[in-house]
Amino acid sequence: MKPPAFDFLRPDTQEEVLETLHRAGSDARIIAGGQSLVPMLNMRLARPGVLIDIMPLHALRAIREERGEVIVGAGVRQAEFEAWPQLAEKLPLLSQAIGWIGHVQTRARGTVCGSIAHADPSAELPLSLIALGGSVRLASRRRRRTVPAAEFFLGMMSTAIAEGEMIEAVAFPVAGRGTGHAFREIGRRHGDFAIVACAAVSDGQTTRLAVAGVDDHPRRFDLPQEDGGALDDALNDIAWSLNARDDLHASARYRRELVRRLGRETVMEARSCRS
Amino acid sequence: MPQLTARNRHRVAFRLNGRQVEALAENRMLLSDLLRHELGATGTHVGCEHGVCGACTIQVDGAPARACLILAAQIDGADVRTVEALAPQPGRLSVLQAAFREKHGLQCGFCTPGILMTLDAFLTTRPDASEAEIREHLSGHLCRCTGYATIVAAALAAVEELRKEQKENA
Numbered sequence: 281m282k283p284p285a286f287d288f289l290r291p292d293t294q295e296e297v298l299e300t301l302h303r304a305g306s307d308a309r310i311i312a313g314g315q316s317l318v319p320m321l322n323m324r325l326a327r328p329g330v331l332i333d334i335m336p337l338h339a340l341r342a343i344r345e346e347r348g349e350v351i352v353g354a355g356v357r358q359a360e361f362e363a364w365p366q367l368a369e370k371l372p373l374l375s376q377a378i379g380w381i382g383h384v385q386t387r388a389r390g391t392v393c394g395s396i397a398h399a400d401p402s403a404e405l406p407l408s409l410i411a412l413g414g415s416v417r418l419a420s421r422r423r424r425r426t427v428p429a430a431e432f433f434l435g436m437m438s439t440a441i442a443e444g445e446m447i448e449a450v451a452f453p454v455a456g457r458g459t460g461h462a463f464r465e466i467g468r469r470h471g472d473f474a475i476v477a478c479a480a481v482s483d484g485q486t487t488r489l490a491v492a493g494v495d496d497h498p499r500r501f502d503l504p505q506e507d508g509g510a511l512d513d514a515l516n517d518i519a520w521s522l523n524a525r526d527d528l529h530a531s532a533r534y535r536r537e538l539v540r541r542l543g544r545e546t547v548m549e550a551r552s553c554r555s
Numbered sequence: 556m557p558q559l560t561a562r563n564r565h566r567v568a569f570r571l572n573g574r575q576v577e578a579l580a581e582n583r584m585l586l587s588d589l590l591r592h593e594l595g596a597t598g599t600h601v602g603c604e605h606g607v608c609g610a611c612t613i614q615v616d617g618a619p620a621r622a623c624l625i626l627a628a629q630i631d632g633a634d635v636r637t638v639e640a641l642a643p644q645p646g647r648l649s650v651l652q653a654a655f656r657e658k659h660g661l662q663c664g665f666c667t668p669g670i671l672m673t674l675d676a677f678l679t680t681r682p683d684a685s686e687a688e689i690r691e692h693l694s695g696h697l698c699r700c701t702g703y704a705t706i707v708a709a710a711l712a713a714v715e716e717l718r719k720e721q722k723e724n725a
């Protein structure tokens with residue numbers, strides 16, 4: 281269980297990163313917190329020719345608010361985001377969700393953007409980004425572009441990041457007045473990847489429900505302001521639309537049941553906690 | 556900065572347990588292996604090498620982290636503490652270590668260094684830690700011997716003792 285050999289770049293500037301990504305193409309790989317990539321290297325599931333460590337780049341290490349969005353740079357660790365004093369006020373959904381990512385010991389290293397780039401189907405941060413309708417800021421040597429979350433996650437660990445591109449930052453819209461947020465997750469043990477996780481945002485008219493852990497990427501649905509049997513029917517349709525599969529951790533049937541039950545609790549909580 | 560080539564070993568310099576150290580490491584060398592094989596700091600244990608068991612947990616710049624998920628090259632310039640740093644002097648245990656001994660917080664001891672480093676980091680910043688918070692921090696560690704109850708008891712005893720010490724010093 282040791283990584284294969286690779287060249288290693290500790291850049292002084294972001295230009296160096298983009299230049300190397302351009303030159304080496306798919307042979308280059310960014311390393312941020314290393315909490316997903318190093319296990320993959322150790323198990324030889326990844327064999328990059330060159331690893332580019334972006335953590336020395338101080339410009340990427342900022343959290344800032346800009347035109348109604350919280351912009352989290354690629355060098356911001358999950359623990360730093362968790363400790364950001366304005367998190368509960370600006371991003372109540374994230375302040376509920378972030379403690380579910382792995383453990384204290386992995387959040388101390390893992391980055392926010394690294395989790396978005398890794399795009400695990402049950403990961404909490406991609407789910408939250410989808411639920412809030414955030415976006416991902418990409419950069420390559422030639423251009424910069426912003427991709428909405430709904431177009432970013434394409435499948436199991438597959439995203440809209442093109443060859444030569446890196447994530448510079450992700451943007452989460454600041455919670456609006458009068459919106460309610462809720463996050464629920466079921467895993468085998470606390471800190472394990474979710475079997476099913478749900479995030480909901482309610483503005484009084486519609487409730488948006490996002491679900492992770494079932495389909496191969498997090499999915500989002502808009503629910504009308506209905507209750508009782510109508511809500512159950514809507515949740516049942518969602519549960520059946522997610523291509524649930526049996527695996528080592530849970531059966532497809534159990535996952536659908538979790539979508540119905542956890543989904544309902546999450547929706548009701550988001551509606552009831554509107555500020 | 557030039558690209559460090561895969562075939563050669565490169566210099567890494569960092570603080571280890573309060574002392575500046577230097578070593579030569581291939582890019583692909585894990586910090587856990589650098590500590591154990593190059594620097595002889597074998598107190599840090601290695602179980603799973605994919606971040607799950609917690610045996611290799613050390614402190615990097617004050618925060619607990621998995622040594623098996625850090626490349627040696629990533630640690631250049633950092634401040635690293637391992638279990639070897641805990642005892643205040645030879646033949647004496649820290650408050651936390653003494654509590655583990657007193658409460659039977661270890662049996663085979665394989666998981667212990669990692670757990671101590673997590674709890675040491677946590678109790679240093681939060682001497683008023685609750686049992687729930689202690690359990691939350693322990694969720695990042697696997698112990699196959701104790702069933703965890705004695706570990707929690709040891710951590711709570713350490714909290715108590717640290718509080719007493721704080722009062723006496725105040």
Ligand SMILES: Cc1cc2nc3c(=O)[nH]c(=O)nc-3n(C[C@@H](O)[C@H](O)[C@H](O)COP(=O)(O)OP(=O)(O)OC[C@H]3O[C@@H](n4cnc5c(N)ncnc54)[C@H](O)[C@@H]3O)c2cc1C
Pocket residue numbers: 309310311312313314315316317318319334354380381382383386387389390391392393394395397398400402403404405441445446447448471472473474605606607
């Ligand atoms: C024991 C354990 C439990 C965990 N539990 C959870 C969990 O419950 N939920 C969860 O969501 N995650 C979990 N994780 C993974 C999480 O800790 C990682 O932090 C996260 O998935 C990746 O972030 P990172 O910064 O560590 O990225 P890295 O591991 O450094 O990189 C991951 C991938 O993203 C790419 N990448 C990173 N940054 C960029 C960038 N800026 N631009 C382009 N590509 C980039 C890398 O090339 C690589 O392919 C767990 C990990 C461990 C070890």
Ligand code: FES
Pocket residue numbers: 600601602603604605606607608609610611612621622623624
């Ligand atoms: S050896 Fe590092 S977590 Fe298991």
Ligand code: FES
Pocket residue numbers: 660661662663664665666667697698699700701
């Ligand atoms: S004491 Fe043996 S694994 Fe914990």
